[in-house]
Amino acid sequence: MTDHNYDVVIAGAGIAGLTAGLLSARAGRRTRVLTGPALGGHLLSIEHIDGYPGFPDGIAGYDLCPIVQEQAVAAGAEFGATSVTSLAAHEGRWRVTTGEGELRAGVVVVATGTTSKALGIPGEARLRGKGVSHCASCDGPLLRSRAVGVVGGGDSALQEALTLARFASRVIVLHRGTTLSAQAAYRERLRDHQNLEVRTSTVVEEMLGDTVLTGVRTRTTTDGTETDLELAGLFVYVGLTPDTAWLNGTLDLDSSGGIPTDDAMRSRLPGLFAAGTVRSGSVGRAASAAGDGATAAVAADRYLSDGAWRV
Ligand SMILES: Cc1cc2nc3c(=O)[nH]c(=O)nc-3n(C[C@H](O)[C@H](O)[C@H](O)COP(=O)(O)OP(=O)(O)OC[C@H]3O[C@@H](n4cnc5c(N)ncnc54)[C@H](O)[C@@H]3O)c2cc1C
Known part of the structure; x- marks a missing residue:
């Protein structure tokens, strides 16, 4: 029987979620990344990502994202092609309802990005x-x-x-x-x-x-x-709306629907992090989304080790 208990569940597999998945798995945490409708997110449709480190001539999102996914899988991350439909805190952990049933996690990283207006x-x-x-x-x-x-x-x-x-x-x-x-x-x-x-x-x-x-x-x-x-x-291309409607009041959002976090990507709720463009104040670049994912994974690992939530 499949064990539905994870250390870290990541909602979203854009560059923020993929990077969080990679670093969380590398830290030895049992990690599941739920891709939602599009593995790769917005980058999947971008032919030439400008300003991403390591690629002076740009790189196509559909080339970059599968490489990061492979790296995450090699580090031990598991992937599921489904969406998260709701979250609920339960006895110090998170109940994550998905299109394919319920998961439990010590930490959830919300990396669900944005939808074009x-x-x-x-x-x-x-x-x-x-x-x-x-x-x-x-x-x-x-x-x-x-x-x-x-x-x-x-x-x-x-x-x-x-x-x-x-x-x-x-x-x-x-x-x-x-x-x-x-x-x-x-x-x-x-x-x-x-x-x-x-x-x-x-x-x-x-x-x-x-x-x-x-x-x-x-x-x-x-x-x-x-x-x-x-x-x-x-x-x-007249703007983007954070994909947070599915949170349905689980936590307070900013006036645009983004998730407020501190520098460690922690939301106001223990064990709930946000990374990438779904986050308040994101600068909206691929490199910053990847950086957010890395920060969230490292901070999640620390939280799981010491249980403290000091915002
Ligand atoms: C036209 C365009 C061109 C751009 N060009 C550049 C560029 O050249 N250089 C650059 O640095 N940046 C560029 N950007 C910005 C860049 O695309 C974003 O900063 C980056 O993709 C954000 O990544 P993300 O992971 O935060 O979110 P997204 O890419 O939005 O990914 C969100 C992920 O969440 C998933 N998801 C959504 N809802 C759910 C759910 N309920 N459950 C589970 N998963 C869910 C989606 O399937 C997806 O996998 C461009 C953006 C656009 C729109």
């Missing part, structure tokens, strides 16, 4: 997956030589626009603000692509098309002009 405009729900996407490297190649739009003005939007410029005939970045907030390196790279255009002060009001996206209706905020643009794809 929707625009919440007419046509969006109907056309999601039918031209409306949050993943340029997944859906960009299907739109080769077509015109596509990108909504947003931050790092993610520009990085994905640069990926799309390799496939699409034309990429139009639609940004509601007057200036792009993305880092200078991305703004400078826009100039290398003649098929890439930026329209600021532009709001997307409606997605058009019955069964597939055929275009969008935009409004210019300066003078209210409405324009219909013909587009075969629209990629939306």
Whole structure:
């Protein structure tokens, strides 16, 4: 019979959860990593991770994450392809309810990351997956030589626009603000692509098309002009929401839904840690998420050794 008792259960297998799994298993703790819907998380769909140590030319998330998983498995971590649906404290340990039954753990590390925000405009729900996407490297190649739009003005939007410029005939970045907030390196790279255009002060009001996206209706905020643009794809990067709804009041969250922690990734509840972008104040980079995972695993090991929770 399977033993469902673990030292450490990790909810999430993005780079934060994978790194926490690796270090926890290396510390000799019986560790289970629950992957949720996507082993690799957001990185899985990123073709070129910028700024990750050790890879000066970038690396694809779908190459990096399986390597870290293999490393974690070699160290003894067990993986389960299921989601955590709730947590409850019970006699100094955690009861972890998953899609495949209940586990018990001395420590839980929440590394469930974020979900891309929707625009919440007419046509969006109907056309999601039918031209409306949050993943340029997944859906960009299907739109080769077509015109596509990108909504947003931050790092993610520009990085994905640069990926799309390799496939699409034309990429139009639609940004509601007057200036792009993305880092200078991305703004400078826009100039290398003649098929890439930026329209600021532009709001997307409606997605058009019955069964597939055929275009969008935009409004210019300066003078209210409405324009219909013909587009075969629209990629939306207008922010991220921490994946914490499933915690359902187990602990207090910040106003954005993130989990407040101290420097050791400890939440306010004994034995409950958070790592990566699900955490309040995360800087949102892959390297910082991996660092959070490592810190949580080391702090969890100490907690399991001395039982103390000094926040
Ligand atoms: C378009 C885009 C481009 C980016 N480019 C870069 C870049 O170039 N360089 C860089 O450093 N950063 C980049 N980032 C940021 C980077 O992707 C994140 O910082 C990093 O992926 C966060 O990792 P994470 O493990 O915290 O969360 P995530 O990657 O969000 O992973 C969350 C994990 O939790 C799982 N999960 C969710 N709910 C549950 C549940 N209930 N139970 C169990 N598991 C669950 C998911 O399946 C997933 O495995 C980019 C982000 C985006 C959106």
